[in-house]
Amino acid sequence: MANFSSDLAILGGGLAGSLIALAMNRYRPDLRILLVEQEDRLGGDHVWSFFETDVAPAHRDLVEPLIARRWSGYEVHFPGHSRLLSTPYASVTSERLDALVRAALGANALLTGAQVAEASPDRVALADGRTIAAGAVIDARGIRGLPHMTGGWQKFLGRMLRLSVPHGLERPVVMDARVDQLDGYRFVYCLPFSPREVFVEDTYYSDDPRLDLPVLRKRVGDYADAMGWHIDSVTYEETGVLPVIAGGDFEKFWNSAPDPGVARAGTRAALVNPMTSYSFPDAVRFAMHLTTLDNLSGVSLGRRSHSWAANHWRGGRFYRMLTRMLFGAARPEERRAVLERFYTLPEGLIERFYAGRPGLADMARVLAGKPPVPVGAAMASLAGRGYPLAPLGRAGDLR
Numbered sequence: 315m316a317n318f319s320s321d322l323a324i325l326g327g328g329l330a331g332s333l334i335a336l337a338m339n340r341y342r343p344d345l346r347i348l349l350v351e352q353e354d355r356l357g358g359d360h361v362w363s364f365f366e367t368d369v370a371p372a373h374r375d376l377v378e379p380l381i382a383r384r385w386s387g388y389e390v391h392f393p394g395h396s397r398l399l400s401t402p403y404a405s406v407t408s409e410r411l412d413a414l415v416r417a418a419l420g421a422n423a424l425l426t427g428a429q430v431a432e433a434s435p436d437r438v439a440l441a442d443g444r445t446i447a448a449g450a451v452i453d454a455r456g457i458r459g460l461p462h463m464t465g466g467w468q469k470f471l472g473r474m475l476r477l478s479v480p481h482g483l484e485r486p487v488v489m490d491a492r493v494d495q496l497d498g499y500r501f502v503y504c505l506p507f508s509p510r511e512v513f514v515e516d517t518y519y520s521d522d523p524r525l526d527l528p529v530l531r532k533r534v535g536d537y538a539d540a541m542g543w544h545i546d547s548v549t550y551e552e553t554g555v556l557p558v559i560a561g562g563d564f565e566k567f568w569n570s571a572p573d574p575g576v577a578r579a580g581t582r583a584a585l586v587n588p589m590t591s592y593s594f595p596d597a598v599r600f601a602m603h604l605t606t607l608d609n610l611s612g613v614s615l616g617r618r619s620h621s622w623a624a625n626h627w628r629g630g631r632f633y634r635m636l637t638r639m640l641f642g643a644a645r646p647e648e649r650r651a652v653l654e655r656f657y658t659l660p661e662g663l664i665e666r667f668y669a670g671r672p673g674l675a676d677m678a679r680v681l682a683g684k685p686p687v688p689v690g691a692a693m694a695s696l697a698g699r700g701y702p703l704a705p706l707g708r709a710g711d712l713r
């Protein structure tokens with residue numbers, strides 16, 4: 315006899331699992347769900363950001379309450395040009411996600427501090443010996459690296475700085491690439507949360523997944539100095555080493571999971587943008603899709619999630635090619651030139667690109683003209699190569 319029973323057991327209360335729980339709670343109140351998270355808090359330590367155009371109008375009700383801060387546009391800066399774009403930008407914090415999921419689900423649908431040991435399509439064993447019987451199980455436990463995939467890394471250290479005087483930023487700086495180009499393509503990302511509070515992230519598109527935290531902390535401090543900001547205190551810090559995907563074998567990746575047949579969501583299903591490694595838009599789309607399914611048996615859900623993820627993989631072909639182009643540029647300045655050129659393109663195209671919906675004309679436009687790195691040469695330089703994206707060990711957790 316199982317200790318718990320539910321219609322849908324969601325394993326992992328990170329971004330994807332929490333969004334599924336919220337979506338089911340809101341649109342399928344007929345189902346008894348159970349969200350299982352190994353930590354005491356949901357969502358870890360994250361600031362998740364997205365362009366509002368990444369989320370379809372029909373899905374915005376799900377996301378709206380999670381938004382901790384929104385801005386009406388954003389900036390990018392390169393040595394040759396700066397640009398103000400009018401696409402609204404928004405950030406969700408794990409603190410807010412945790413509070414909202416708890417309030418929506420109530421204590422009976424949430425199991426925190428509970429580590430999953432094994433899962434099958436209709437049963438879960440926890441590390442402490444307790445078991446869950448479920449109509450269906452979905453695994454959203456995140457992943458460590460991407461087996462059978464190759465590419466490079468987007469790595470970063472972000473710090474929330476409290477300043478003694480206002481920073482003067484009115485909107486996010488999504489890329490400030492005027493900084494020294496070190497360890498790959500480097501840029502700084504800034505989110506002004508309040509007049510004296512700014513989140514500053516030092517980011518690299520790099521061939522090397524290692525993070526030298528003291529060095530990156532110093533670079534965040536140097537950037538603040540260069541901006542004339544005086545730091546009173548650092549109130550939050552996050553780090554990430556996210557795989558940027560250039561190629562791979564999706565079916566081998568899928569079949570390498572330890573729990574065959576179990577449905578998967580989020581990064582565990584490689585539902586990420588191959589080039590930016592961001593998963594927020596796909597996590598929302600998939601959570602909303604799940605609310606429309608009639609047959610919620612574990613086996614059927616396993617097949618559905620496989621076909622959704624395989625479809626996403628096929629749709630990512632263009633982004634993987636751009637990743638090869640980016641990483642095919644040996645010198646960091648050439649990588650920067652790829653992004654600098656991208657940000658001269660029309661705003662609508664940039665929105666569709668980030669939302670994962672580029673049309674054929676958009677793709678042609680991205681590749682047209684004179685890319686700073688010849689596409690053929692870039693593809694040849696990484697074709698069949700790139701770096702294995704798993705196993706990455708601790709520093710390379712795709713969290």
Ligand SMILES: Cc1cc2nc3c(=O)[nH]c(=O)nc-3n(C[C@H](O)[C@H](O)[C@H](O)COP(=O)(O)OP(=O)(O)OC[C@H]3O[C@@H](n4cnc5c(N)ncnc54)[C@H](O)[C@@H]3O)c2cc1C
Nearest residue numbers: 326328329330352362363430456554580581592593594713
């Ligand atoms: C610091 C950081 C910032 C990021 N910022 C952005 C951003 O701005 N926008 C964006 O789109 N993407 C961002 N990403 C990328 C990506 O969206 C995140 O990694 C996202 O959190 C992935 O969601 P997920 O649900 O797949 O995994 P996670 O959010 O990592 O969730 C997995 C959950 O499963 C739990 N878990 C793991 N194993 C077990 C187990 N055995 N039993 C029970 N629970 C378990 C973990 O504790 C965790 O809570 C960021 C990544 C990082 C690391």
